[in-house]
Amino acid sequence: MSDSKMISVTVNGETTTAAVPVRQNLVDFLRNTMGLTGSHVGCEHGVCGACTLEVDGAMVRGCLMLAVQADGTQVTTIEGYGDRAAALRDAFTARNALQCGYCTPGMLASAVEYIEGGGAADRAAIREHLSGNYCRCTGYQSIVDAVCDVIDGASA
Amino acid sequence: MSGPLTIFDKPNSYIGKPVDRPDAKRLLQGRGKFVDDIQLPRMVHGAFVRSPVAHGRILSIDLEEARGVPGVIAVYTGADLAEHVTPYVGVLSHLAGLRSAPQMPLAVDVVRWTGEPVVMIVATSRAVAEDAAALVYVDIEELPVATDMERALEPDAPVIHPDFGSNLAWERTVEVGDPDAAFARDDVTVVERTFRFGRHTGVTLEARASVVEYDPSEDQLTCHYSGQAPHMMQYIFAKHLGLAEENVRVISNDVGGSFGIKIHTYGDEIATAAAAKLLGRPVKFVADRLESFLTDIHARDHVVHGRIAVTQEGKIEALAFDDITGIGPYSMYPRTSAIEANQVLNLTGAPYALENYRANAKVVFQNKNLMCQYRAVGHPIAMAVADGLLEDAAAEIGMDVVEIRRRNLVKDDAYPCVSATGMKLDDLSHHKTLDLLIETMDYDAKRAEHAALREQGIHRGLGLVSMIEVTNPSPMFYGIGGAPIASQDGATIRLDAGGAIHVSSSVTEQGQGTNTILAQVAAGVFGVDMDRVKVTTGDTKTTPYGGGTWASRGAGIGGEATLQAAFALKEQVLDVAAVILQAKVEGLDIIAGHVCDTDGTQRMSLSDLARTVYYRGNELPSDMSPELVATRHYRVSDFPFVFTNAAMAAEVEVDPETGFVKVLNVWAVEDCGRVINPKLVDEQIRGGVVQGIGGAFYEECIYSEDGQLENATMADYLVPMAFEMPDITVAHVETPTKTSVLGAKGAGEAGTGGAPAALMNAVNDALRPLGASIHQMPMTPERILRALGTV
Ligand code: FES
Ligand code: FES
Numbered sequence: 001m002s003d004s005k006m007i008s009v010t011v012n013g014e015t016t017t018a019a020v021p022v023r024q025n026l027v028d029f030l031r032n033t034m035g036l037t038g039s040h041v042g043c044e045h046g047v048c049g050a051c052t053l054e055v056d057g058a059m060v061r062g063c064l065m066l067a068v069q070a071d072g073t074q075v076t077t078i079e080g081y082g083d084r085a086a087a088l089r090d091a092f093t094a095r096n097a098l099q100c101g102y103c104t105p106g107m108l109a110s111a112v113e114y115i116e117g118g119g120a121a122d123r124a125a126i127r128e129h130l131s132g133n134y135c136r137c138t139g140y141q142s143i144v145d146a147v148c149d150v151i152d153g154a155s156a
Numbered sequence: 157m158s159g160p161l162t163i164f165d166k167p168n169s170y171i172g173k174p175v176d177r178p179d180a181k182r183l184l185q186g187r188g189k190f191v192d193d194i195q196l197p198r199m200v201h202g203a204f205v206r207s208p209v210a211h212g213r214i215l216s217i218d219l220e221e222a223r224g225v226p227g228v229i230a231v232y233t234g235a236d237l238a239e240h241v242t243p244y245v246g247v248l249s250h251l252a253g254l255r256s257a258p259q260m261p262l263a264v265d266v267v268r269w270t271g272e273p274v275v276m277i278v279a280t281s282r283a284v285a286e287d288a289a290a291l292v293y294v295d296i297e298e299l300p301v302a303t304d305m306e307r308a309l310e311p312d313a314p315v316i317h318p319d320f321g322s323n324l325a326w327e328r329t330v331e332v333g334d335p336d337a338a339f340a341r342d343d344v345t346v347v348e349r350t351f352r353f354g355r356h357t358g359v360t361l362e363a364r365a366s367v368v369e370y371d372p373s374e375d376q377l378t379c380h381y382s383g384q385a386p387h388m389m390q391y392i393f394a395k396h397l398g399l400a401e402e403n404v405r406v407i408s409n410d411v412g413g414s415f416g417i418k419i420h421t422y423g424d425e426i427a428t429a430a431a432a433k434l435l436g437r438p439v440k441f442v443a444d445r446l447e448s449f450l451t452d453i454h455a456r457d458h459v460v461h462g463r464i465a466v467t468q469e470g471k472i473e474a475l476a477f478d479d480i481t482g483i484g485p486y487s488m489y490p491r492t493s494a495i496e497a498n499q500v501l502n503l504t505g506a507p508y509a510l511e512n513y514r515a516n517a518k519v520v521f522q523n524k525n526l527m528c529q530y531r532a533v534g535h536p537i538a539m540a541v542a543d544g545l546l547e548d549a550a551a552e553i554g555m556d557v558v559e560i561r562r563r564n565l566v567k568d569d570a571y572p573c574v575s576a577t578g579m580k581l582d583d584l585s586h587h588k589t590l591d592l593l594i595e596t597m598d599y600d601a602k603r604a605e606h607a608a609l610r611e612q613g614i615h616r617g618l619g620l621v622s623m624i625e626v627t628n629p630s631p632m633f634y635g636i637g638g639a640p641i642a643s644q645d646g647a648t649i650r651l652d653a654g655g656a657i658h659v660s661s662s663v664t665e666q667g668q669g670t671n672t673i674l675a676q677v678a679a680g681v682f683g684v685d686m687d688r689v690k691v692t693t694g695d696t697k698t699t700p701y702g703g704g705t706w707a708s709r710g711a712g713i714g715g716e717a718t719l720q721a722a723f724a725l726k727e728q729v730l731d732v733a734a735v736i737l738q739a740k741v742e743g744l745d746i747i748a749g750h751v752c753d754t755d756g757t758q759r760m761s762l763s764d765l766a767r768t769v770y771y772r773g774n775e776l777p778s779d780m781s782p783e784l785v786a787t788r789h790y791r792v793s794d795f796p797f798v799f800t801n802a803a804m805a806a807e808v809e810v811d812p813e814t815g816f817v818k819v820l821n822v823w824a825v826e827d828c829g830r831v832i833n834p835k836l837v838d839e840q841i842r843g844g845v846v847q848g849i850g851g852a853f854y855e856e857c858i859y860s861e862d863g864q865l866e867n868a869t870m871a872d873y874l875v876p877m878a879f880e881m882p883d884i885t886v887a888h889v890e891t892p893t894k895t896s897v898l899g900a901k902g903a904g905e906a907g908t909g910g911a912p913a914a915l916m917n918a919v920n921d922a923l924r925p926l927g928a929s930i931h932q933m934p935m936t937p938e939r940i941l942r943a944l945g946t947v
Binding site: 021023024031032035036037038039040041042043044045047048050077078079085089092093094095096098099100101102103104105108123124126127128130131133134135136137138139140141142143144 | 176177179180181182183184185186187188190192193195283358359360361362363410411412413414415444445666667668669835836838839842843844845846847869870871875876877878879881883884907
């Protein structure tokens, strides 16, 4: 039931080789094996967005990808975003765009994707882009504000 | 303003400032510490076999195959755990007549709802535990179910606890004045409606989670717990697992959402603690999303038949209703599932001057998951019934909904007063909040705009609500009923040698910003910069004893305890400073980490002072033994609750073709007393409003007639997402409560409690010209179309 396979994956710039159960999903591997607990699990069926992270430059749901599928890829988790998310982190703090912080890593990842993709400071467009990420605490408004702040700041 | 500066306007005060949350940094770097992040040596994992049916007798359980799975450490049935855990019963003595049956962590003999835990598997990984759980065979003889709460009271309904003779758990009637005579008068218009409120649930993004470790050498149980009331859980674990209370430690670090879901006693969590004790090693249980939907408490589930009588001048002459609420097969332990109905009786119509009032509530057992306290307990029902009837009555007599409120709301200068149901009310501002709301939303312009749009076939509506909100509960809430739930909270503040202060408080942080506001209060009152304050909450071993966070009590009660402790510490420090500086205490103050003359001239730094006390006691007179630490506790004593009030409005657009409703605007004017941090309060209200929008339009736990939960995944159970949510305008009236120096009331429930009423009123305002109305939540497109008669 728990066949394993060796994978080699570069997470936040560091290459790791590990034996993973073939049925294990990527986010469980990152959290439990790598100790990178920043990516969260909210539903494990691809709906809530808490596990959103980057694989080879594309956003993925860490719960919908198997760890074995990440073999040979570059993975970036919240812990590895560094300066790419610095302005967003400041804006999230200033706007109180987080409460419990559980959705926040996935929310930041989606917001980084929007901004790096050249998204405009258009509230409806931002809301649409973030619609794959649940937040049960905030009313989303402060998150939209924070993303706008960063875009406006960047274009100013 | 004249007179000396107070703590609220001193230059070093942080109270009222929109300061950033110091703990945001950690969370934004992915460095939060949630329960599932914890890995302990030799830790094992729990999974549960749950009842697939809503009601049935367990004939046999075959564990053979499950036990044989490599990696399985232990398998427990209900009977196994019954030897180690004492049963619990969710009743409170002051809710006279409330009854519930003893509950065990795992079902013994009979299962009573789909999802009830039956067998626990403990294994080296969650995956292995689940593999084994799939191999357990439970033979269940199905019994007839009672799921519909109205039918559950009929004489021929299956009785869930045969000893009780019926499915009625509790009933209460309140009657004031002579409502029958008022309804019978010929100068009143009577409006009668039936309201239905579906079941919904919290969907905390972090599911319920615990990691429990047990050290047999010291008989010490430590539970890392995603919860809101650590001291309550300490008592519960001790009592039901047979441990000394002092040997139980509950730690609630980062909590990923709670909303009242995480203040209850769940069988799977007690089983996890029991397993840890039996095995002598750490056991982790994290509910998966299916388990959350099946077993996290559900909320609401009411049917209310309500009536209102108003005169042609818009005066409310009588309000009456009958409420039936379904609570599942047990009253939840230890807070009870009757509290919500009780709140509905207490709160309905409470903003209005009512002379004739009658309310009856029946709390009913049924074969569904347990229903209990969730954010804004009872409020959405109370507000939707009273303000729904009021707005419908206004339409009947042709009066504007603002005008009818102005004629009935208790006057702002009429306090203190007592509501129709006997609630003591003080420091409320219904008229001021309503006036500010009207101004903020530009009411008249909106009305004119809607009328014009209606000509073009665009159906917009406005709805309002005037509400009161229960906050800062006193011991009259749970203490009086015998529950192990503290209504007081404590704060300890100490000055460290480095000149920083450390606050340790029994209220807890779940993201609302408790730790920040405690730091603001402590820093400002004591006299250091915010960044010199460290706050600890959520650990029964290191914090003073207290109730934790529920019923919007963190700022009002925890904040006041912190304020008093900060005053006390300041006094101690100034006593020492006066001796060292050969000065008079009255001439000294602490500003920005320094003892100063009252004119601001710095005399010595706090670290100098603390170092003198801690390291160089020889420099102090021998009869002086300073304590640079102070603890104070605080509870509300003269009122059962400190009520707050709010006025809210919603603007919606209804599409009669599809039944879809777009929420265009929500305006909320709240009076939560002293606002300690506007940024945090505004977001509390917005978050609350969005949960209210969820209850009004999207969220519903849908059961089949035989008690199967049919939408127990996030894909099927809809919650508000960023795209559908409007921007929400928040404004404040500040009427500090006189019950405390700080003057803070709570702000956590308002949005969730009030928004649904405003939204339903707005939808009905839009539907009225179409000859339709709806009094059921969630207001799904299908239900709107039904109301319109198009399906
Ligand atoms: S955990 Fe992956 S989307 Fe919810
Ligand atoms: S901040 Fe709690 S879920 Fe978003």
